[in-house]
Amino acid sequence: DTAVSQTPKYLVTQMGNDKSIKCEQNLGHDTMYWYKQDSKKFLKIMFSYNNKELIINETVPNRFSPKSPDKAHLNLHINSLELGDSAVYFCASTLTAGSSYNEQFFGPGTRLTVL
């Protein structure tokens, strides 16, 4: 029974296309995150939602738009894809953002390749 799941696992697309990645967690957590991990393996926070409210909105192109329909789901829509968007995108969740014990649990990742 997967705790944090993402779809799709792989996404290959052409420059200029629009695509979405979906994330779901069944841990009962309040807070979810989107990370980007590039070829150098550095994890960069992009967005975070706490109970459907956006709480972290790092400096990313406005082509990236997160959406949280409920606290168990967090989606990421990317418009006008560029070559530099190629990376692995991880979804993560934590019990609650305000807790000192902010252990985050990760989904399996979505490997996006833009051609």
Added chain:
Amino acid sequence: QKEVEQNSGPLSVPEGAIASLNCTYSDRGSQSFFWYRQYSGKSPELIMSIYSNGDKEDGRFTAQLNKASQYVSLLIRDSQPSDSATYLCAVRGDSNYQLIWGAGTKLIIKP
């Protein structure tokens, strides 16, 4: 700018030896510290968390925290080839909402 620094490696350790991974952080007010392991092509997996000064042991893993020196380390005893992975250090900064991540240390255990 809050930072977490790790030596990128690779750190090569013979099988059965102790692997020592180090991490320093810039935010003196940090309260929570985490070690994640990431195998190639997989997602980060939490292996240790530590919140107070001193040592915390879990099986072959020991996390060590020294807040005065702003230093956290991970020791892996009796290293196995299956321990070969990238180890990510993460620190909860002054905002409760996010972790500050290091770039990771690649560990190679040689049989």
